[in-house]
Structure formats: structure tokens, C-alpha cells
Amino acid sequence: MALLELTNVHTYYGGIHALKGLSMTVNEGEVVTLIGSNGAGKSTTLKTICAQTRAKEGKVIFNGKDITQMRTHDIALAGIAHVPEGRRIFPKLTVRENLEMGAFSVSDKKVIEEGIERAFAYFPRLKERVSQKGGTMSGGEQQMLAIARGLMMKPKILMLDEPSMGLAPILVEQIFEIVTELNKEGMTILLVEQNANQALSVAHRGYVIQTGEIILKDDAQTLLMNPQVREAYLA
Numbered sequence: 001m002a003l004l005e006l007t008n009v010h011t012y013y014g015g016i017h018a019l020k021g022l023s024m025t026v027n028e029g030e031v032v033t034l035i036g037s038n039g040a041g042k043s044t045t046l047k048t049i050c051a052q053t054r055a056k057e058g059k060v061i062f063n064g065k066d067i068t069q070m071r072t073h074d075i076a077l078a079g080i081a082h083v084p085e086g087r088r089i090f091p092k093l094t095v096r097e098n099l100e101m102g103a104f105s106v107s108d109k110k111v112i113e114e115g116i117e118r119a120f121a122y123f124p125r126l127k128e129r130v131s132q133k134g135g136t137m138s139g140g141e142q143q144m145l146a147i148a149r150g151l152m153m154k155p156k157i158l159m160l161d162e163p164s165m166g167l168a169p170i171l172v173e174q175i176f177e178i179v180t181e182l183n184k185e186g187m188t189i190l191l192v193e194q195n196a197n198q199a200l201s202v203a204h205r206g207y208v209i210q211t212g213e214i215i216l217k218d219d220a221q222t223l224l225m226n227p228q229v230r231e232a233y234l235a
């Protein structure tokens with residue numbers, strides 16, 4: 001079943017037509033990756049889904065409901081977690097405080113504590129650093145914190161915007177392992193990446209975006225073998 005469906009979505013920044021009739025679906029339980037080069041519209045797609053940037057035309061349906069005109073806050077409450085590019089954690093807050101911020105709409109302390117324990121189970125490194133200020137953590141640790149924060153509201157879908165960006169190869173491996181592990185436990189994931197090789201290796205299906213349009217979609221394995229994809233994105 002389609003958990004998330006974009007149909008003919010057009011998004012503009014002033015006069016810039018950033019998404020030109022984009023359609024894509026993410027089914028429950030899938031890892032879907034959206035790959036493409038710089039400026040293709042990957043981040044804009046995620047921002048449009050959570051209405052940080054509004055679609056001017058087209059529809060975004062989530063869990064059977066039209067969310068195109070909903071507010072970002074309500075979209076988060078509906079079950080969409082967006083982990084933006086560049087690990088925007090709160091640098092002055094501790095690991096624990098950052099996680100608490102992730103559960104912004106939860107008032108029940110017990111539920112928050114359960115969420116923090118869950119995060120620590122996934123990311124033992126964060127547990128060791130619970131009182132450390134976010135801004136003093138390494139890039140990889142900050143990315144783990146950003147993902148863990150996204151999970152605090154028990155979302156139905158996790159949207160990750162270039163989680164591997166700027167990380168050393170070993171940490172990139174770890175991040176992709178986490179993606180696989182989360183998915184095995186049932187999390188649906190929409191993964192935006194420039195690192196097409198690794199993204200396609202962990203995804204079930206993939207979409208290739210170029211200047212705001214989907215130019216290819218297929219099973220991840222098929223895209224990995226596709227000469228056009230190999231030449232443009234796997235070189």
C-alpha cells in the first residue's frame with residue numbers, strides 16, 4: 001500500500017520552477033531512494049512533502065490523507081519525520097535535550113523516556129554522550145543524533161536528506177547500516193542521496209531526479225546496473 005504519494009507536484013522558489021510535475025510513491029515497509037546531482041530538487045522534494053515549501057500544484061497524500069495544505073507541525077504529528085541536510089541539531093543543547101526536543105508534542109514524561117531509551121538502543125554512542133553538548137560531537141555522532149531525534153515521535157516514515165554528507169567512509173557505512181536495521185524493524189524510509197551507489201545498495205526502489213523531474217524509476221538493483229545511472233551518478 002502506498003504510504004506516501006506525490007502526484008504531479010510543482011514547487012517554485014519565486015521564479016525558479018524547482019519541481020516540475022514530480023510524481024513518486026513510497027509503500028509501507030520500503031526504503032526508497034531519490035538520487036540526483038546538485039540542485040536537482042532532492043531537498044525541495046522533502047521540503048515540499050513536509051510543507052516547508054508549498055506545492056503550487058499537485059497533491060501529497062500520506063496514509064490516505066491529503067496533506068498538501070496542512071501545516072508542517074501537523075504533518076510531523078501525522079507521522080512524517082524529516083531529518084534535514086546538514087544535521088541541524090541544537091549545538092548548545094545536550095544529547096538528551098536534543099532528543100527531548102524531538103518529542104516536542106509529547107507531554108508524557110514516560111513516553112519521552114521510552115523514546116530516549118529506544119534511541120540509546122539504536123545508538124549506544126549517544127548514551128555514552130548523553131550530557132555532551134550537541135555541537136561538540138563529531139559529524140557522525142551529530143548525524144546519529146539527528147536521526148535519533150527524528151525517531152522520537154515514532155514516525156510512520158523517516159525522510160533522510162543526505163545523511164552521508166561529509167562523513168568519513170566508515171561512518172557512511174554505519175549510517176547505511178542503521179538505515180537497513182531501522183527498515184528491518186518496520187520503518188519506512190525515504191532516503192535522499194548524492195551517494196547513489198550506497199543509497200541504491202540499501203534501497204528497494206529508486207527514483208532519479210534531474211532539474212525537478214523524475215527521469216528514471218525502477219528497482220534499486222536494476223538502477224544500479226543501468227548504464228545511464230552508472231555513468232551519471234556512480235562514476
Ligand code: ATP
Binds near residue numbers: 037
Ligand atoms: P543538493 O544535493 O545540492 O542539496 P538538491 O537536489 O537537494 O541539491 P534543491 O536544494 O532541492 O536541490 O534545489 C533545487 C533547485 O531549487 C536548485 O536550483 C536550487 O538553487 C533552488 N533552490 C533551492 N532552495 C531555494 C531557495 N530557498 N530559494 C531559491 N532557490 C532555491
